[in-house]
Amino acid sequence: xxxxxxxxxxxxxxxxxxxxxxxxxxxxxxxxxxxxxxxxxxxxxxxxxxxxxxxxxxxxxxxxxxxxxxxxxxxxxxxxxxxxxxxxxxxxxxxxxxxxxxxxxxxxxxxxxxxxxxxxxxxxxxxxxxxxxxxxxxxxxxxxxxxxxxxxxxxxxxxxxxx
Amino acid sequence: xxxxxxxxxxxxxxxxxxxxxxxxxxxxxxxxxxxxxxxxxxxxxxxxxxxxxxxxxxxxxxxxxxxxxxxxxxxxxxxxxxxxxxxxxxxxxxxxxxxxxxxxxxxxxxxxxxxxxxxxxxxxxxxxxxxxxxxxxxxxxxxxxxxxxxxxxxxxxxxxxxxxxxxxxxxxxxxxxxxxxxxxxxxxxxxxxxxxxxxxxxxxxxxxxxxxxxxxxxxxxxxxxxxxxxxxxxxxxxxxxxxxxxxxxxxxxxxxxxxxxxxxxxxxxxxxxxxxxxxxxxxxxxxxxxxxxxxxxxxxxxxxxxxxxxxxxxxxxxxxxxxxxxxxxxxxxxxxxxxxxxxxxxxxxxxxxxxxxxxxxxxxxxxxxxxxxxxx
Numbered sequence: 001x002x003x004x005x006x007x008x009x010x011x012x013x014x015x016x017x018x019x020x021x022x023x024x025x026x027x028x029x030x031x032x033x034x035x036x037x038x039x040x041x042x043x044x045x046x047x048x049x050x051x052x053x054x055x056x057x058x059x060x061x062x063x064x065x066x067x068x069x070x071x072x073x074x075x076x077x078x079x080x081x082x083x084x085x086x087x088x089x090x091x092x093x094x095x096x097x098x099x100x101x102x103x104x105x106x107x108x109x110x111x112x113x114x115x116x117x118x119x120x121x122x123x124x125x126x127x128x129x130x131x132x133x134x135x136x137x138x139x140x141x142x143x144x145x146x147x148x149x150x151x152x153x154x155x156x157x158x159x160x161x162x163x
Numbered sequence: 164x165x166x167x168x169x170x171x172x173x174x175x176x177x178x179x180x181x182x183x184x185x186x187x188x189x190x191x192x193x194x195x196x197x198x199x200x201x202x203x204x205x206x207x208x209x210x211x212x213x214x215x216x217x218x219x220x221x222x223x224x225x226x227x228x229x230x231x232x233x234x235x236x237x238x239x240x241x242x243x244x245x246x247x248x249x250x251x252x253x254x255x256x257x258x259x260x261x262x263x264x265x266x267x268x269x270x271x272x273x274x275x276x277x278x279x280x281x282x283x284x285x286x287x288x289x290x291x292x293x294x295x296x297x298x299x300x301x302x303x304x305x306x307x308x309x310x311x312x313x314x315x316x317x318x319x320x321x322x323x324x325x326x327x328x329x330x331x332x333x334x335x336x337x338x339x340x341x342x343x344x345x346x347x348x349x350x351x352x353x354x355x356x357x358x359x360x361x362x363x364x365x366x367x368x369x370x371x372x373x374x375x376x377x378x379x380x381x382x383x384x385x386x387x388x389x390x391x392x393x394x395x396x397x398x399x400x401x402x403x404x405x406x407x408x409x410x411x412x413x414x415x416x417x418x419x420x421x422x423x424x425x426x427x428x429x430x431x432x433x434x435x436x437x438x439x440x441x442x443x444x445x446x447x448x449x450x451x452x453x454x455x456x457x458x459x460x461x462x463x464x465x466x467x468x469x470x471x472x473x474x475x476x477x478x479x480x481x482x483x484x485x486x487x488x489x490x491x492x493x494x495x496x497x498x499x500x501x502x503x504x505x506x507x508x509x510x511x512x513x514x515x516x517x518x519x520x521x522x523x524x525x526x527x528x529x530x531x532x533x534x535x536x537x538x539x
Contacts, residue, residue: 062408063250063328098249119479131409149405150407
């Protein structure tokens with residue numbers, strides 16, 4: 001006899017609910033670790049990745065940054081390139097707990113808090129960067145990074161992810 | 164041990180009615196302090212730590228504590244306290260009625276208590292002793308998003324129903340003991356840049372800030388605070404269209420011949436630079452705009468003393484930060500470039516101050532606070 005509460009159906013239902021929770025948790029999970037970003041980290045980022053890297057430099061009061069992070073993450077999800085999204089919060093040192101809880105960074109594969117001389121870091125990343133955020137670096141596996149103030153045009157991001 | 168928020172280097176400064184130079188900032192332990200000097204910065208008295216309870220203080224870059232002196236021994240200190248949610252803050256203040264010997268506990272300056280942006284405050288007493296506080300406020304953005312049907316906070320934050328933030332202000336006629344209502348000065352300001360204030364010839368206070376002009380141009384606006392409300396006027400015409408945070412507010416100082424001297428950062432035709440220009444008494448641009456003679460200039464400030472005009476800025480060359488000034492003895496008709504200092508340490512934006520002994524530049528580096536005279 002069919003019963004909506006048979007053990008088999010209950011088990012299926014549990015799996016279904018569990019799966020749903022897991023999907024939602026994955027979609028909204030912020031990185032669990034906030035890594036320190038020092039003066040050498042930028043150089044290491046460029047050297048160590050075997051996958052294309054999208055780096056967004058942000059600040060805790062950058063109102064434009066969440067939308068840019070979201071749109072980049074969206075493009076990256078659509079692409080088979082398996083690029084990684086890294087967010088560096090320029091004024092994030094000492095605020096790691098807040099950053100971990102901040103849903104704006106949930107799409108980042110890696111979340112960093114910069115601690116040091118911001119002006120020196122800007123010069124190291126790109127002397128042309130005048131401190132505006134979001135500042136986006138598209139770093140290919142080989143070759144020089146490309147930089148954008150604000151959101152890079154979608155076709156530029158797609159082109160980057162294709163190569 | 165939980166990580167401690169980095170103690171920012173940003174300081175505020177003012178000259179007391181007795182002629183002492185006062186500064187307010189965070190010490191290396193992240194504690195708010197005030198300190199004064201009788202011999203502009205050559206020697207300092209012992210720093211006085213201020214009891215602000217559990218408040219956090221934004222003291223980095225465009226955010227900095229401020230200090231201002233009023234009549235009757237009144238002293239006020241303000242700062243932005245970041246709150247638990249991202250992009251939120253309150254403008255907090257401490258007040259003294261004994262010339263800075265003792266201070267009250269901190270209190271919130273604005274009446275709106277939503278957990279939203281109230282940040283980047285500036286404050287000044289006018290000639291009549293009225294304390295003006297001006298800040299960036301996002302209550303209208305939240306309201307517009309709600310009206311547009313944004314049901315969630317996330318949707319409200321991403322809503323395009325309202326460009327930027329707003330400039331709000333209030334007045335206190337008793338040195339910060341009580342405040343009038345929050346008054347909107349302008350819709351659609353930029354969200355992350357300091358507001359510049361300067362005295363008007365009539366004894367009032369003028370403000371200049373980065374604004375979001377239609378359709379999405381982040382140039383500057385000017386308004387005189389108080390009195391009969393006048394619509395803000397456009398003070399710069401770089402035509403900088405972008406969706407990003409410059410973190411780079413303007414500087415403003417009165418001109419001897421009337422009007423104002425202004426400095427600001429912007430991008431004009433693809434060329435990013437700090438620019439200098441004259442404004443009329445109503446804030447409209449007058450004459451030619453000039454780029455500062457340093458392509459890497461940033462966070463410039465301006466001060467005047469009679470016909471002397473001084474603009475100071477910092478500039479990083481990959482090895483060290485240079486502190487430079489552009490100085491005019493003829494109310495801005497001609498300028499000469501001066502090299503003031505250099506440092507390899509982390510450093511704050513330069514602050515200009517007009518003192519009874521002339522213009523001074525204050526520049527805090529990781530190890531010291533430079534107070535440098537600008538010679539005529």
